[in-house]
Amino acid sequence: MTRHAAITSLSDAVAELVHDGDTVVLEGFTHLIPVAAGHEIIRQGRRDLTLARLTPDIVYDQLIGAGCARKLVFSWGGNPGVGSLHRFRDAVENGWPGPLELEEHSHAGLANAYVAGASDLPFAVLRGYSGTDLPEHTAAIKPITCPFTGETLAAVPALRPDVAIIHAQRADRDGNVQMWGLTGVQKEAVLAAERALVTVEEVVDELDPRSNAVVLPSWVISHVAEVPGGARPSYAQDYYDRDNAAYRAWDAVSRDRVAFGEWVEAL
Amino acid sequence: MTATRRQSATNRQSATEQQAWTADEMMSIAASRALADGTSCFVGIGLPSTAANLARRTHAPSLVLVYEAGAIGAKPDRLPLSIGDGILAETADAVVSVPEVFNYWVQPGRIDVGFLGAAQIDRFANINTTVIGSDYAQPKVRLPGAGGAPEIAAGCGEVIVIVRQSPRSFVERVDFVTSVGHGRGPGERERLGLRGRGPVRVITDLGVLEPDPDSCELVLTAVHPGVTVEQAREATGWELAVADPPRVTPEPTDDELHALRELQATVEEG
Numbered sequence: 001m002t003r004h005a006a007i008t009s010l011s012d013a014v015a016e017l018v019h020d021g022d023t024v025v026l027e028g029f030t031h032l033i034p035v036a037a038g039h040e041i042i043r044q045g046r047r048d049l050t051l052a053r054l055t056p057d058i059v060y061d062q063l064i065g066a067g068c069a070r071k072l073v074f075s076w077g078g079n080p081g082v083g084s085l086h087r088f089r090d091a092v093e094n095g096w097p098g099p100l101e102l103e104e105h106s107h108a109g110l111a112n113a114y115v116a117g118a119s120d121l122p123f124a125v126l127r128g129y130s131g132t133d134l135p136e137h138t139a140a141i142k143p144i145t146c147p148f149t150g151e152t153l154a155a156v157p158a159l160r161p162d163v164a165i166i167h168a169q170r171a172d173r174d175g176n177v178q179m180w181g182l183t184g185v186q187k188e189a190v191l192a193a194e195r196a197l198v199t200v201e202e203v204v205d206e207l208d209p210r211s212n213a214v215v216l217p218s219w220v221i222s223h224v225a226e227v228p229g230g231a232r233p234s235y236a237q238d239y240y241d242r243d244n245a246a247y248r249a250w251d252a253v254s255r256d257r258v259a260f261g262e263w264v265e266a267l
Numbered sequence: 268m269t270a271t272r273r274q275s276a277t278n279r280q281s282a283t284e285q286q287a288w289t290a291d292e293m294m295s296i297a298a299s300r301a302l303a304d305g306t307s308c309f310v311g312i313g314l315p316s317t318a319a320n321l322a323r324r325t326h327a328p329s330l331v332l333v334y335e336a337g338a339i340g341a342k343p344d345r346l347p348l349s350i351g352d353g354i355l356a357e358t359a360d361a362v363v364s365v366p367e368v369f370n371y372w373v374q375p376g377r378i379d380v381g382f383l384g385a386a387q388i389d390r391f392a393n394i395n396t397t398v399i400g401s402d403y404a405q406p407k408v409r410l411p412g413a414g415g416a417p418e419i420a421a422g423c424g425e426v427i428v429i430v431r432q433s434p435r436s437f438v439e440r441v442d443f444v445t446s447v448g449h450g451r452g453p454g455e456r457e458r459l460g461l462r463g464r465g466p467v468r469v470i471t472d473l474g475v476l477e478p479d480p481d482s483c484e485l486v487l488t489a490v491h492p493g494v495t496v497e498q499a500r501e502a503t504g505w506e507l508a509v510a511d512p513p514r515v516t517p518e519p520t521d522d523e524l525h526a527l528r529e530l531q532a533t534v535e536e537g
Contacts, residue, residue: 030351030352106416107415131461132446132447182351234351237357238353
């Protein structure tokens with residue numbers, strides 16, 4: 001029997017789905033980033049999270065600076081088009097506000113770890129990492145011999161988050177979700193996770209077809225929360241563009257522990 | 268004294284008149300020229316994206332731009348702000364997922380050219396974008412990391428690197444091999460099972476470097492107009508091999524400069 005996603009408020013969804021110590025992914029490949037949900041996790045004071053994402057950007061900088069994270073699984077951590085994530089750097093370079101364990105991949109490796117998770121396989125195999133220094137520092141990258149050709153390839157373990165959080169354009173009243181444009185690795189993240197929260201721009205009566213749309217059926221989603229503007233300052237295609245000034249302005253806040261502390265207080 | 272000052276001011280003035288472009292503009296234009304029309308090119312944001320979009324606006328209108336967020340054949344009419352910019356999806360021939368980008372397009376070698384930046388590069392064109400400092404756990408500078416670069420450097424038909432040249436970026440040995448160029452020399456890419464040819468050209472604000480066909484070591488094969496070999500040597504952290512004589516990059520044309528400045532203005536407005 002299929003079940004339906006619960007349509008709730010964002011705060012209720014985060015309270016119910018995200019627990020201290022969980023492995024949480026807030027995916028979005030620089031488009032449709034679930035920023036509002038990240039802020040709600042900070043407000044609710046979650047701790048000891050293992051955060052994973054291919055492209056941790058400013059919302060991960062904020063979660064790390066606010067002390068929510070114990071570990072980061074990632075492949076590219078930066079303020080896209082602007083520069084460094086200074087809270088992330090402060091954590092890695094100086095252990096502030098606490099030490100941050102890293103599990104570092106390439107995009108290909110981490111994307112395939114989600115694919116393995118979504119496929120309920122123990123690991124993924126790829127032609128990758130060969131000759132790089134990444135396997136020396138990331139225990140989750142191992143060589144594997146092809147049983148058919150004898151070729152050496154790379155294996156990465158399945159990533160199976162406790163919770164996946166994504167932002168999409170729309171859901172219907174049954175909680176079926178529709179997203180379009182650059183949809184990154186969000187489908188894989190949701191299907192790999194134990195629980196999934198989707199914030200949407202709007203809940204509508206009917207989902208009309210869109211080109212390149214990804215539809216996630218209600219029965220693979222735990223909670224849907226209507227959060228208009230929930231991806232700001234990132235993009236939500238056909239709803240709003242990126243607020244580039246906000247990304248640039250984050251640089252100054254992120255560089256300064258005091259300014260960052262004030263930002264968290266005001267959140 | 269007054270006469271000398273006036274003289275030097277005059278010299279600066281005339282130097283400005285002679286060279287009506289910046290070193291960064293020359294670098295972007297030289298990089299755009301390296302992209303042949305009709306090829307497919309995997310593009311990162313920043314210098315590679317600027318150069319690739321410039322190529323499409325000048326000599327290579329059929330250049331296929333592939334962005335790692337999943338846009339294949341993107342035709343943006345302005346510079347995208349990030350790889351997630353909606354203009355990439357709106358103008359693409361196809362929009363695919365990130366696993367598909369890497370598994371179906373990069374890994375099998377379906378992209379002709381990988382276009383990469385670097386924080387550090389060494390004499391064999393190995394690239395570091397991970398950490399500065401010898402201790403990974405306690406880095407002097409934590410850089411963003413690998414992104415798509417290791418597999419792009421491994422799998423694309425060939426690789427072009429665009430990076431500003433300085434003793435900090437051009438080092439004898441990179442602190443961390445994020446993406447393999449030519450490893451420690453001849454035959455290493457084959458031993459590692461890397462299928463693409465690897466870096467064929469490194470384009471900087473001073474000139475162009477290419478790997479020696481026998482030793483795989485980067486050789487300065489061209490200097491940009493107004494740049495001396497000595498300047499390139501001083502900006503390199505190893506004893507730089509130089510072609511005899513190095514070519515001089517043709518000056519930017521008015522059309523190239525105009526197209527580049529128009530493109531960059533689209534970002535300033537954004």
